[in-house]
Amino acid sequence: MCGIVGILGTKPVALDLVDALRRLEYRGYDSAGIATIEGGLLQRRRAEGKLRNLSDRLSTEPLAGLVGIGHTRWATHGKPTERNAHPHMTEKVSVVHNGIIENFRELKEELTRAGAVFASDTDTEVVAHLITHEMKKGADPIAATKAALARLKGAFALAIIFAGHDNLMIGAREGSPLAIGHGDGEMFLGSDAIALAPFTSQITYLDEGDWVVLTRGSLDIRDRQGRRVDRPMITSQASGFLVDKGNHRHFMLKEIHEQPEVISHTLTNYIDMSEGRVNFPDIGLELAKITRVTISACGTAYYAGLVAKYWIEKYARVPVEIDVASELRYREAPLPEGGLAVFVSQSGETADTLATLRYCKANGQRIASVVNVRTSTIARESHAVLPTLAGPEIGVASTKAFTCQLSTLACLALALARAKGQISDDKERELVRALTEVPRHISSLLRDERRYEELAHYLSKARDVLYLGRGISYPIALEGALKLKEISYIHAEGYAAGELKHGPIALIDENVPVVVVAPEDELFDKTVSNMQEVHARGGQIILVSNVEPDATGCSVVAHLRMPAVHPFVVPLIYAIPMQLMAYHTATFMGTDVDQPRNLAKSVTVE
Ligand code: AGP
Numbered sequence: 001m002c003g004i005v006g007i008l009g010t011k012p013v014a015l016d017l018v019d020a021l022r023r024l025e026y027r028g029y030d031s032a033g034i035a036t037i038e039g040g041l042l043q044r045r046r047a048e049g050k051l052r053n054l055s056d057r058l059s060t061e062p063l064a065g066l067v068g069i070g071h072t073r074w075a076t077h078g079k080p081t082e083r084n085a086h087p088h089m090t091e092k093v094s095v096v097h098n099g100i101i102e103n104f105r106e107l108k109e110e111l112t113r114a115g116a117v118f119a120s121d122t123d124t125e126v127v128a129h130l131i132t133h134e135m136k137k138g139a140d141p142i143a144a145t146k147a148a149l150a151r152l153k154g155a156f157a158l159a160i161i162f163a164g165h166d167n168l169m170i171g172a173r174e175g176s177p178l179a180i181g182h183g184d185g186e187m188f189l190g191s192d193a194i195a196l197a198p199f200t201s202q203i204t205y206l207d208e209g210d211w212v213v214l215t216r217g218s219l220d221i222r223d224r225q226g227r228r229v230d231r232p233m234i235t236s237q238a239s240g241f242l243v244d245k246g247n248h249r250h251f252m253l254k255e256i257h258e259q260p261e262v263i264s265h266t267l268t269n270y271i272d273m274s275e276g277r278v279n280f281p282d283i284g285l286e287l288a289k290i291t292r293v294t295i296s297a298c299g300t301a302y303y304a305g306l307v308a309k310y311w312i313e314k315y316a317r318v319p320v321e322i323d324v325a326s327e328l329r330y331r332e333a334p335l336p337e338g339g340l341a342v343f344v345s346q347s348g349e350t351a352d353t354l355a356t357l358r359y360c361k362a363n364g365q366r367i368a369s370v371v372n373v374r375t376s377t378i379a380r381e382s383h384a385v386l387p388t389l390a391g392p393e394i395g396v397a398s399t400k401a402f403t404c405q406l407s408t409l410a411c412l413a414l415a416l417a418r419a420k421g422q423i424s425d426d427k428e429r430e431l432v433r434a435l436t437e438v439p440r441h442i443s444s445l446l447r448d449e450r451r452y453e454e455l456a457h458y459l460s461k462a463r464d465v466l467y468l469g470r471g472i473s474y475p476i477a478l479e480g481a482l483k484l485k486e487i488s489y490i491h492a493e494g495y496a497a498g499e500l501k502h503g504p505i506a507l508i509d510e511n512v513p514v515v516v517v518a519p520e521d522e523l524f525d526k527t528v529s530n531m532q533e534v535h536a537r538g539g540q541i542i543l544v545s546n547v548e549p550d551a552t553g554c555s556v557v558a559h560l561r562m563p564a565v566h567p568f569v570v571p572l573i574y575a576i577p578m579q580l581m582a583y584h585t586a587t588f589m590g591t592d593v594d595q596p597r598n599l600a601k602s603v604t605v606e
Contacts, residue, residue, distance in 0.1 A: 002086075002098040002265070003029065003072040004178065006159035006189035007199070008169045008216050014045075014063040017070035020188075020195045022051055029072035030080035034058075035087040035094040036065025040164045042094045046085035067166045069159045069189075071096035074265055074389070079121070088125040090116075090132040092163050093141075097124040098191055099156030099176040100264045100273065102436055107151065121274055127158060142213055145170050146226060149211060155260040155439035159189045172211035175260035175443035177246070180204040180212060180219060182233060187214040193236035193246060203236045205247040208447050250593045252395030252487070256579050257446055259400045260439035263572070265389040266404040267435055270411035276429045276436075280415035283384035285340055285366040287419035292336045294365065295322040296329075296356045297344035298603065300398040300482060304370075304405035305344045306475035307571045311413035315431075317422050325352035329359050341365035342412070346393055346401035347602035348376020357381060370408050372401050386412065395594045396601045397487050399579045402479065403442075406572050410435055434566035438573065441563050445576045449584065452577075455542065455558050456584040462490055462513050466504060466539075467578075468497040469517035470527050476571050477517050480578030487586035487596045497530040510538040513557065515581070517574055518545040521567045528552045544577050 003024030007013040017034045032054045033046030043063050047053035051072070071086035086096045101107075104123035107130060112118065116129040127148065134144035141162040155175025162168055171178050171189040181188030181196035181203060189212075190196040193203045206212060209224035210231065223229045234247055248254035272279040293312055295305040302324050309320040321333065325343075329352065335341070341360035345353050348371040357378060361367050369382040372390050379385045388404035414431055417423040423431070459465065465484060469477030478494035485492045495504050497516070508514065514534045518527045524547065531541055535554040542557055543549050546564040549556045560577045586593050 002074050002191070003195060004069070004096050004098050004157055004159050004189065004191045005195050006069040006161070006169050006171065007067065008167070008187040008214055009066045010185050010216070011066065012064055013066060013068040014058055016199070017068050018051060018055055018058065019198055020190060021070050021072050023197065024072050024191060024195050025051065029074050031073045031082065031085035032071065033085045033087055034063065034068055034070040035089060035161065036063045036068035037161060037163065037166045038063065038065045040166070042089050042091070042161070042163045044087055044089060044094065046082050048080060048082050048085065065166070067161055067169060069094060069096045069161055069169070074268070084120045084122050086124055088120060088122060088128045090128050092135055093128045093131045093160060095124060095127045095131070095158055095160045097127060097156055097158050099261060100154045100268065100436055100439060101126060101152055101156055102154040102440065103152070123273065127152065131160065141165055141168060142170070145172075145211070153440065155264055155443050157191065167215045169214045170211065171206065171214070173206040174209060175439050176264070177258070177261060178206045180206065180214070185216055187216060187219060189214070197236070201236045202233055203247070204231050204233045207231060208443055249587070250395065252397055252399060252583055252593050255393055255395050255400045256576070256583065258391065259403050259576070260443040260446070262390045262400050263403055263407050263442065264439045266407040267411070267438070269387070269389055270408060271432055271435065273436065276432050277425070278411050278414045278418065278428065278432060280411055281384070281386070283340070283366065283368045285338070287416050289338070290318060290340050290416065292339050293318055293320045294335060294339060294341040294360060295320055295344070296325045296341070296353065298325050298350050298352055300402050300479055301344040301346060301353070301405060303475045303479040303482070304402055304409060305342070306478070307406055307472060308342070308409035308413060310472045310475075311410060311568070312416060315413055315423055316416035316420050318416055318420065325350070325356040329356040335360060335363045335365055337364060339365050341367050343367065343369045343378055343382070344405050344409070345369065345376070345378050346372045346398050346405075348373040348378040349602045349604050350378070351604050354378055354381070370405050372404065394601075396596055396599045397483055397582070397593070403572050403575055406575070407435070407438075410568070431566070431568050434569045437565075438569050441565060441573050442576055444563065445573070449580060451558070451560065452580040452584040453588070455581060456588040458557060459484075459490070459513060459581065459585045460488070460589050463511065464507060465490055465492040465513045465515065466507060467492060467494040467515045467517065468500065468527070468530060469494070470497045470523040471521065472567070472571055473517040473519060473574065476574045476578060477515070479575060480515060480517065480581065483578050483582035484585060486599060487582055487593050488589055488591055489597070490585070497527050500530050500533060505533060505537065508534055508537040508539040510540065512539055513542055514539045515542045515544060518543060518547065519562065519567065519570045519574065520545065520547050520564065521570065544574060
């Protein structure tokens with residue numbers, strides 16, 4: 001994951017910038033750099049690899065200057081070389097960036113036609129040239145930045161400084177977090193409070209769409225319409241340890257809100273963003289020769305695997321056998337010669353998943369694991385590790401790890417589909433583009449949680465809740481039920497909507513909320529029929545859909561309006577309302593959201 005820092009200081013900033021970047025190393029990176037303003041001019045030092053290479057560079061070529069920005073880069077657009085390392089700059093502007101700018105290719109072409117000369121393959125450099133372009137038309141730095149921000153599409157965080165302005169720094173947040181640090185006559189910017197802990201514990205977190213104009217003595221926060229807004233200043237506890245709740249009440253809520261950023265980082269680990277195609281690592285098996293995939297996991301990780309089954313069978317036309325690990329390991333399932341077995345696990349320590357991995361390995365399978373902890377036992381015992389870049393997940397209820405698992409598995413499915421000749425280059429680009437739009441859609445969904453707070457009052461009274469979904473929405477219905485039951489302790493069940501008449505419909509009456517996961521896809525009409533069966537028996541419908549309730553002929557208790565998205569990415573987008581419904585209901589009920597009763601973050605016993 002990338003890390004951003006910025007210092008508007010009263011003493012030389014270069015070494016403090018590196019110190020702040022050192023506290024972001026936990027995010028993972030492959031190059032780093034800083035820029036300062038010396039004598040009114042922008043100066044820069046960058047280095048591939050670890051921060052010590054940058055420190056070495058600075059010891060031989062030091063940088064002066066009382067204002068500067070710094071960055072640790074996880075390569076997204078372009079290889080992890082020095083020329084692609086941040087900060088990126090023109091003679092007027094220097095910028096560091098965390099996230100994805102979806103429309104960078106179009107902007108780059110436009111700016112090149114206008115005479116801009118690009119020195120890197122990155123999307124970030126477009127921001128420096130776009131602001132410069134506006135300044136060359138006569139805009140001052142603030143107006144130029146405002147104009148440029150209005151043209152950027154994607155999920156990102158930015159820190160920007162300007163030649164000749166050594167009492168000015170601008171930050172912007174759209175999908176990736178950005179914190180302001182309040183110093184004594186100094187101001188700071190950072191990806192999180194951890195980076196700023198050496199300088200201050202007085203932190204203001206920007207909201208989605210905010211941008212801030214900083215001088216040493218002032219901050220001026222604007223929303224995406226340019227209106228002045230106030231955001232609270234809090235005292236961060238981050239100095240003591242590497243992970244804190246930020247400005248959120250629970251780790252779970254913080255991790256829900258980190259999803260645009262960590263999905264961006266996970267996706268860019270498996271996608272060549274410049275080419276718009278999957279760039280999947282070698283897993284030691286020729287993908288084209290795989291005749292069957294076995295997937296096994298537990299809990300939420302199992303539901304991620306279940307989504308992957310739908311993707312792999314639909315796009316790669318490869319049959320998938322999937323089962324929860326506690327069952328697969330004991331049923332002595334026959335396994336194909338030279339087959340691929342995929343294990344999904346946030347912790348990488350789940351006992352049943354590990355035992356099943358060992359069973360499959362002992363039976364000649366190539367083992368690939370999708371894990372969030374690279375040093376875990378499951379990772380160490382796998383032939384190939386497919387990391388999720390979710391960062392530490394503290395809340396027992398898995399949220400960002402789940403959507404990062406989906407991001408990784410989606411890319412596996414596309415890599416398999418391409419290797420098997422089942423999708424064209426154009427189809428692959430279409431599906432990859434749908435994936436790169438996910439962070440922005442999730443960022444939009446996370447802007448308004450009021451409807452979930454209202455719904456929580458209603459759901460908290462329920463004794464039983466049913467979640468229904470068809471096709472690729474069925475695993476999301478299962479995940480929604482698990483989220484609700486594990487943190488609110490309300491009994492909830494996920495069901496394939498088509499199964500309603502085979503039993504669960506007996507449960508339906510006016511006391512039973514029924515969550516219907518119904519994106520407008522090829523199964524929508526059939527799901528609507530199930531909704532009508534529920535409605536006819538007095539069931540209380542909560543519709544999760546991009547389609548208005550009127551179109552279903554049913555009255556609903558609530559409509560969680562969703563964006564119209566490509567069917568391929570429905571699971572990633574529709575996971576968000578599942579998480580928020582559970583979170584706000586449990587919070588309203590006062591349960592221990594981060595450590596629910598009877599549960600552990602990692603089940604290392606059978
Ligand atoms: C999910 O919210 C639960 N915490 C639980 O189901 C979890 O997904 C399961 O225990 C698997 O854990 P793992 O991903 O660490 O293997």
